[in-house]
Amino acid sequence: MAWRSSGGSNQELVENLFRHGLITSPLVKSAMEKANRAHFCPDPSYAYEDSPQSIGHAATISAPHMHASAAESLLPYLRPGSRVLDIGSGSGYLTGVFAELVCPPGSSEGGRVVGLEHIPALRDLGESNFEKGERGREMLRDGKVAFVVGDGRKGWKEKGGEEWDAIHVGAAADELHAELVEQLKRPGRMFIPVEGRMGQHVWVVDKDADGTVKKERQYGVRYVPLTDPPKS
Ligand code: SAH
Numbered sequence: 001m002a003w004r005s006s007g008g009s010n011q012e013l014v015e016n017l018f019r020h021g022l023i024t025s026p027l028v029k030s031a032m033e034k035a036n037r038a039h040f041c042p043d044p045s046y047a048y049e050d051s052p053q054s055i056g057h058a059a060t061i062s063a064p065h066m067h068a069s070a071a072e073s074l075l076p077y078l079r080p081g082s083r084v085l086d087i088g089s090g091s092g093y094l095t096g097v098f099a100e101l102v103c104p105p106g107s108s109e110g111g112r113v114v115g116l117e118h119i120p121a122l123r124d125l126g127e128s129n130f131e132k133g134e135r136g137r138e139m140l141r142d143g144k145v146a147f148v149v150g151d152g153r154k155g156w157k158e159k160g161g162e163e164w165d166a167i168h169v170g171a172a173a174d175e176l177h178a179e180l181v182e183q184l185k186r187p188g189r190m191f192i193p194v195e196g197r198m199g200q201h202v203w204v205v206d207k208d209a210d211g212t213v214k215k216e217r218q219y220g221v222r223y224v225p226l227t228d229p230p231k232s
Contacts, residue, residue, distance in 0.1 A: 004020060006049040008048060010033065010036050010038065010048060012048065014064075017064060017065055017068055023068045027101060028068060028072050028101075031098075031100035031101045032067070032097055035093060037064065039096075040061055040093035041053050042054070042056070055090055055125065056125075059090045062094075067094050067097060073189075074098075074166040074189055075101075077187075078098060078101040079102065080107045080109040080111055082102040084167075084168070085113075085114050085116060085155065085167045085183070086098060086113060086115045087116045087170060088116070088117065091126060094168065098113045099111075103144040113145050114147075114158070115148070116150055119229055119230070123147045124147075151228075152226060153173065153180075156183075166189055166191075167184060167192075171224050171225060171226035172193040172194065172195045172223040173194050176194060181205055186207055187207055189204065190203075193221050200220060200221050201219065202219055202221055203218065
């Protein structure tokens with residue numbers, strides 16, 4: 001099913017994902033049209049296929065339909081001005097899609113997206129992929145987007161101590177890490193694949209305005225694990 005959405009250009013790939021119902025939101029469609037996947041794939045000749053691609057360090061850039069699904073799930077918390085933490089940012093592609101949603105051109109709402117990696121070379125990869133496009137360079141320069149190094153299982157605290165409207169975890173965790181739930185705003189939402197006895201499933205964790213947390217197990221997935229960094 002997924003391969004049917006491949007295209008000859010970024011626009012065609014996104015149109016096909018939309019036509020096959022793998023993107024349903026016009027906002028996500030428009031953000032994916034703006035983030036050119038060729039800037040984020042080591043082999044740009046396969047950039048417009050709906051499949052994952054290795055980016056080194058045992059990491060992969062996920063298939064576009066997986067990115068679409070994550071963005072759609074978090075969409076109510078990806079408004080202009082939202083603060084988003086992308087854990088396991090890898091190629092930086094999804095960080096870019098989030099940034100198009102929360103920092104649209106001309107917006108003065110002050111959105112921010114932080115890509116967090118535990119492998120310094122992948123932090124650098126996300127940033128250098130971003131620098132390939134004019135919009136990416138502008139967002140880095142203006143501090144709307146930043147790539148940082150740390151252990152994603154602990155989340156990321158910024159100087160002002162501000163929390164996150166949305167947290168995306170791009171690798172499979174062993175548990176619903178409490179520190180991540182703590183760092184969600186009221187309201188806020190986290191998308192996190194979790195490895196359990198029945199395999200990996202996406203969990204969506206919602207914190208409501210009163211601070212009440214609801215956890216929902218959704219569909220089965222296959223992500224690389226959220227781990228300690230490799231010893232070099
Ligand atoms: N969203 C990325 C996915 C990359 S694969 C993309 O599509 O390009 C998952 C990423 O999670 C890898 O880059 C890996 O280095 C990172 N990762 C694994 N464990 C981590 C941890 N504890 N903290 C931060 N990043 C981690």
